[in-house]
Amino acid sequence: MTTSTSVRAEPADTGPAPVLVARTRGLRKVYGSTVAVDRVDLDVPKGAVLGMLGPNGSGKTTTIRMMLGLVRPTEGEVELLGQPLPDGAAAALPHVGALVEGPGFHPFLSGRENLRRVAAFEPLLATGSLKQAVEDALERVGLASAAHRRYRGYSLGMKQRLGLASALLVERRLIVLDEPTNGLDPAGTREVRNVIAELKNNSTSVVVSSHLLSEIEATCTHVAVLHRGTVVAQGSLAELLQAETSALMITTPDWLQALNVLRSARISARASTEGLRVELIGTTPPAVLEALVKGGINVWEARRQRTGLEELFARLTEAEEAEEGLSAVDTIEEGA
Numbered sequence: 410m411t412t413s414t415s416v417r418a419e420p421a422d423t424g425p426a427p428v429l430v431a432r433t434r435g436l437r438k439v440y441g442s443t444v445a446v447d448r449v450d451l452d453v454p455k456g457a458v459l460g461m462l463g464p465n466g467s468g469k470t471t472t473i474r475m476m477l478g479l480v481r482p483t484e485g486e487v488e489l490l491g492q493p494l495p496d497g498a499a500a501a502l503p504h505v506g507a508l509v510e511g512p513g514f515h516p517f518l519s520g521r522e523n524l525r526r527v528a529a530f531e532p533l534l535a536t537g538s539l540k541q542a543v544e545d546a547l548e549r550v551g552l553a554s555a556a557h558r559r560y561r562g563y564s565l566g567m568k569q570r571l572g573l574a575s576a577l578l579v580e581r582r583l584i585v586l587d588e589p590t591n592g593l594d595p596a597g598t599r600e601v602r603n604v605i606a607e608l609k610n611n612s613t614s615v616v617v618s619s620h621l622l623s624e625i626e627a628t629c630t631h632v633a634v635l636h637r638g639t640v641v642a643q644g645s646l647a648e649l650l651q652a653e654t655s656a657l658m659i660t661t662p663d664w665l666q667a668l669n670v671l672r673s674a675r676i677s678a679r680a681s682t683e684g685l686r687v688e689l690i691g692t693t694p695p696a697v698l699e700a701l702v703k704g705g706i707n708v709w710e711a712r713r714q715r716t717g718l719e720e721l722f723a724r725l726t727e728a729e730e731a732e733e734g735l736s737a738v739d740t741i742e743e744g745a
């Protein structure tokens with residue numbers, strides 16, 4: 410038996426659908442025998458800062474590359490600023506700034522020279538304003554003082570900053586940043602956070618992928634959680650944290666027995682320092698309490714606990730793994 414753990418936050422009222430700056434439907438990418446991305450339906454509302462969260466190999470970079478038209482999907486559709494890819498790429502891409510892995514900077518040119526070369530290919534940048542745009546972008550990412558140095562000698566963090574600067578050369582409608590804080594020190598991480606906050610204030614839409622859940626929680630308005638190539642949760646951050654994201658903390662002297670009772674009832678739970686933590690996925694507090702009482706467990710206290718994004722992420726990904734474990738048990742039992 411498998412149950413979907415996908416969580417999609419629904420808006421409270423059914424007002425007009427938000428304008429989307431990027432939209433994917435049924436996106437799938439297969440490399441040989443590896444399914445990198447599968448059935449990804451992603452909505453990036455205008456003005457949103459959407460955080461793409463997922464462990465290593467969950468498909469964030471592949472999804473981002475497909476959204477930017479850098480990788481052709483095996484199946485599915487991408488719409489960027491209302492333009493279907495690949496046909497609408499020329500119309501959409503000048504309005505989209507991107508920092509993706511391995512930007513092709515020249516090792517023997519300085520940061521400034523590299524950025525000027527990139528700027529020369531920006532269709533939205535007038536030749537007369539090119540130099541100033543480069544200086545502004547360098548300043549914005551904190552690279553002005555090292556701009557004369559050769560790219561070859563840059564640290565990973567400096568390379569990231571230069572990549573970010575190239576995304577910021579002109580005012581964009583959408584900025585896509587793949588792991589922008591990768592290799593940055595805490596000061597650099599704060600700067601990236603400030604840049605994202607500035608973009609948000611200017612109503613520029615942003616897609617940012619990261620492992621740093623606290624960063625996403627601090628900077629994003631929306632979140633999409635990826636796990637093994639699929640989106641397991643998506644929506645506005647506030648709605649996601651409210652919708653089914655709580656746990657029930659149970660205090661009982663019979664916690665080991667209680668764990669067994671809950672497991673037989675297929676309710677996901679684990680012992681923690683605060684008590685028995687029961688995940689409210691596909692179950693409700695009354696159902697949990699009923700199972701415990703029927704199982705002869707002494708429940709001393711039960712209280713709802715709201716969870717942070719980190720908890721939500723761990724819960725979604727762990728729940729899927731736990732289900733897979735249960736499915737394996739089912740298979741063994743059926744086969745026995």
Ligand SMILES: Nc1ncnc2c1ncn2[C@@H]1O[C@H](COP(=O)(O)OP(=O)(O)OP(=O)(O)O)[C@@H](O)[C@H]1O
Pocket residue numbers: 440443444445446463464465466467468469470471472
């Ligand atoms: N060009 C490729 N050829 C073969 N396999 C690939 C290729 N690109 C990605 N993959 C595989 O697809 C899966 C998803 O990778 P992807 O880089 O999209 O994940 P990610 O979430 O961005 O991971 P990370 O945080 O480590 O960058 C992984 O199993 C990866 O090994």
